[in-house]
Amino acid sequence: MPSAQPLNEELLERIFAYRAFDLRDHFPQPLETFRQALECLQSDESYLPDMSGEIVAYLRDGRALPIPEYFFILQVGNSSAVVPPQENDYVCAAVETWLREELLKTSTVLEKASTVRPARLNILLDQCDPHAPEPDDIQAWQHMGNVGREIIDSPSREDIWEVAVQVMGEVHARRWMKTTHPLLDCKSPNLCIVTDPARVYGLVLQMSTGAHAPHGE
Structure with missing residues (x-):
């Protein structure tokens, strides 16, 4: 029976970066590990991490996987705080276990979906003409001027x-x-x-x- 260790490592390799978020978005850089993201929230640079701290894992297939905050935010009544650094080993191990389980569930779902008419997409793509001109209504929409304020800044x-x-x-x-x-x-x-x-x-x-x-x- 093959070892489960290679499977576990292969699952975690689907994550290519992590990001830590605080209220003022002080950590825009991608990070290699969850521990680095956690240390960002624990640092003096972090602004009110207990209120809006977030850690997200980004997968190679383009999806984002938010890490549940109960792993790294302690909640007692109406007060909350980021876990202290001495708890990092325990927190990182728990998050790694959770990530493996989530990625394994996703893999199972995708594997089942791929067995349903797997050639259907290829058939449709073969029927498409990549050099066909765009319809008149699409061209008209692309050249339409702005009316009002269609484009606004995303709130922070x-x-x-x-x-x-x-x-x-x-x-x-x-x-x-x-x-x-x-x-x-x-x-x-x-x-x-x-x-x-x-x-x-x-x-x-x-x-x-x-x-x-x-x-x-």
């Missing part, structure tokens, strides 16, 4: 946090940022900020007008 974590504090107060904002919400596909605002900050920002603005009460209140 700090923008979202400041509005959330104004709406809910600091204690409730901290809890809200880490609580799953039905309007965010049952994910926490902290996780959604990584992929869709405008959606989280819009939700906070709706709450400021009384359209939605804070989830769980």
Whole structure:
């Protein structure tokens, strides 16, 4: 029976980088290991990591895998803090185990999907003419001028946090940022900020007008 060790190592090789996020996005550089990302949140440069700290693993297939914050953020009542450095060995081992399990589940799903009509995509691609001209309506859309403000800057974590504090107060904002919400596909605002900050920002603005009460209140 083949050893499970090569499989485990192969799974982790699908991760090509990690990133650490704090409220002011002080760590834009990609990192090689989860430990390095954790040390960023533990450093003096990190700004309010206990409120919005995030670590994301980026896979070679283009997906992003947020690491659950309960591995590196300690929550006691209404207070929270990043785990102390002396706990890093334990935290890194736990995260590595979690990553292997998540990557293995994904591999199983993709393997099953690949057995369903595997040649279908190739057949469709063979039927396409890469040199065919674009339809008139597509060309017209591409040359259409801007109407209003279609392009806006994406809100930062700090923008979202400041509005959330104004709406809910600091204690409730901290809890809200880490609580799953039905309007965010049952994910926490902290996780959604990584992929869709405008959606989280819009939700906070709706709450400021009384359209939605804070989830769980």
